Amino acid sequence: MKMTVIGCGYLGATHAACMAELGHDVLGVDVDPEKAARLQAGEVPFFEPGLSDVLRRNLAAGRLRFTTDPREAADFATVHFLGVGTPQLRRGYGVDLSHVESAVDALAPLVRGEHLVIGKSTVPVGTAAALAQRIAVLTAPGSHVELVWSPEFLREGFAVEDTLEPDRLVLGTDPDRDDSGPARVVAEIYREILESGTPFVRTDWATAELVKVSANAFLATKISFINAISEICENVGADVSTLADAIGYDGRIGRRFLNAGLGFGGGCLPKDIRGFMARADEVGAGRALRFLREVDAINTRRRAALVDLVSDAAGGDVLGTNIAILGAAFKPESDDVRDSPALNVAGQLALRGASVSVFDPKAMANSRRLYPTLDYADSAAAACEDADVVVVATEWAEFVHMLPEELSGVVRAKVIVDGRRCLDAAAWRAAGWRLVALGGPMRVTAPQIPADGAEPIETAAPQVARPRS
Numbered sequence: 001m002k003m004t005v006i007g008c009g010y011l012g013a014t015h016a017a018c019m020a021e022l023g024h025d026v027l028g029v030d031v032d033p034e035k036a037a038r039l040q041a042g043e044v045p046f047f048e049p050g051l052s053d054v055l056r057r058n059l060a061a062g063r064l065r066f067t068t069d070p071r072e073a074a075d076f077a078t079v080h081f082l083g084v085g086t087p088q089l090r091r092g093y094g095v096d097l098s099h100v101e102s103a104v105d106a107l108a109p110l111v112r113g114e115h116l117v118i119g120k121s122t123v124p125v126g127t128a129a130a131l132a133q134r135i136a137v138l139t140a141p142g143s144h145v146e147l148v149w150s151p152e153f154l155r156e157g158f159a160v161e162d163t164l165e166p167d168r169l170v171l172g173t174d175p176d177r178d179d180s181g182p183a184r185v186v187a188e189i190y191r192e193i194l195e196s197g198t199p200f201v202r203t204d205w206a207t208a209e210l211v212k213v214s215a216n217a218f219l220a221t222k223i224s225f226i227n228a229i230s231e232i233c234e235n236v237g238a239d240v241s242t243l244a245d246a247i248g249y250d251g252r253i254g255r256r257f258l259n260a261g262l263g264f265g266g267g268c269l270p271k272d273i274r275g276f277m278a279r280a281d282e283v284g285a286g287r288a289l290r291f292l293r294e295v296d297a298i299n300t301r302r303r304a305a306l307v308d309l310v311s312d313a314a315g316g317d318v319l320g321t322n323i324a325i326l327g328a329a330f331k332p333e334s335d336d337v338r339d340s341p342a343l344n345v346a347g348q349l350a351l352r353g354a355s356v357s358v359f360d361p362k363a364m365a366n367s368r369r370l371y372p373t374l375d376y377a378d379s380a381a382a383a384c385e386d387a388d389v390v391v392v393a394t395e396w397a398e399f400v401h402m403l404p405e406e407l408s409g410v411v412r413a414k415v416i417v418d419g420r421r422c423l424d425a426a427a428w429r430a431a432g433w434r435l436v437a438l439g440g441p442m443r444v445t446a447p448q449i450p451a452d453g454a455e456p457i458e459t460a461a462p463q464v465a466r467p468r469s
């Protein structure tokens with residue numbers, strides 16, 4: 001089937017390449033000539049595992065092409081995916097819909113005949129209904145554009161997998177019109193995915209829009225829940241990681257998204273819960289989402305808590321100390337530094353007078369752009385040179401599997417702060433390091449009592465276990 005994908009950022013570029021991978025003829029459309037040219041040359045403008053292979057394979061097969069011209073899009077296909085960005089407004093918690101609006105403004109007047117626009121961007125509830133009216137005004141007499149909403153749930157780092165093997169497909173249609181035609185087209189586009197048994201949830205516009213933000217609100221709540229519990233654990237010397245394992249065995253709870261630590265960041269969860277709260281206020285249901293303010297506050301507090309923990313580890317004050325920050329991306333397998341907890345902490349430590357050296361396996365260029373005043377190193381070992389404290393802020397495999405011996409001869413003091421509770425605490429301590437973890441003590445988990453019958457290794461670091469005033 002022929003289709004266009006309008007907006008070739010993270011979501012759109014992935015979607016365009018993956019639709020071509022399913023065998024469709026795809027035209028990617030973006031207003032940014034540089035982005036379109038790079039994609040056309042087979043270059044993914046961001047780091048996403050596996051995506052460049054899919055992109056190049058489909059460019060070579062002639063199933064995928066990129067343009068900046070909306071007229072070409074209107075002529076190329078009658079099906080158009082909409083995957084432009086919906087960032088947070090510069091002022092307040094609301095969502096900036098200007099890209100969505102300008103995309104339909106550019107396309108609608110140019111289409112002739114019957115077209116289908118499939119919205120994928122994350123939008124506040126009510127957006128599809130408003131856009132449909134906007135499109136109707138702009139469409140030429142005798143032509144019609146049907147609008148449906150099919151939100152995208154992909155995770156950065158797993159974007160290809162999540163697009164080609166999603167947990168579910170959701171399709172929201174105009175509640176006042178017969179949706180059998182658009183539903184047939186969407187089912188045909190995703191035939192291969194649906195045939196493999198993927199659930200297909202058909203509903204109205206508003207429900208589809210809400211599914212997406214509700215899912216992200218739930219994930220954010222789950223993370224902040226465990227981080228709130230970690231604040232209790234810090235005060236009483238309990239191990240939140242073992243606690244998460246134990247409650248996670250309950251099938252109703254589940255272990256995923258219960259990793260305590262520095263909390264969530266990135267271009268989606270923080271923005272989406274804020275946009276959701278703003279929209280709830282607008283529709284007169286603000287009270288329903290008041291708890292999300294607390295979710296947001298707990299999350300933000302983790303950053304300050306890590307800064308305090310690093311200061312404690314440095315002897316009470318970071319002024320004049322050397323701090324190595326390992327990790328800058330908001331999560332591993334990504335070069336995205338939008339609302340990155342790691343860089344936020346690095347910035348706060350620098351403001352307190354520390355010399356901060358940052359290393360990330362993939363996010364160096366983006367970090368330099370966002371925080372040009374921090375110092376950056378070319379490797380983990382280089383960042384740790386003469387460090388008084390080493391901080392793991394993003395749990396890249398490279399850091400998780402790092403051997404203490406690799407850094408022992410490099411640092412000034414063998415002190416490491418695990419902001420993601422991802423290190424093998426016993427191994428670091430056995431190598432003579434003082435390890436403290438954000439969220440309270442980390443005991444040796446598997447097995448808790450070593451097989452030789454010796455006592456469990458003492459892991460509770462005094463400064464994280466002591467009650468806070």
Ligand code: UDX
Nearest residue numbers: 152153154155156257258259263264265266268330331
């Ligand atoms: C998220 C949603 O998962 C995805 O479905 C949606 O489409 C976009 O937003 P993404 O932003 O790529 O995806 O990242 P995700 O893997 O969800 O992680 C979000 C943040 O939560 C990261 O900063 C991560 O470090 C943090 N996190 C995640 C935790 O702090 N603890 C956890 O247990 C899990």
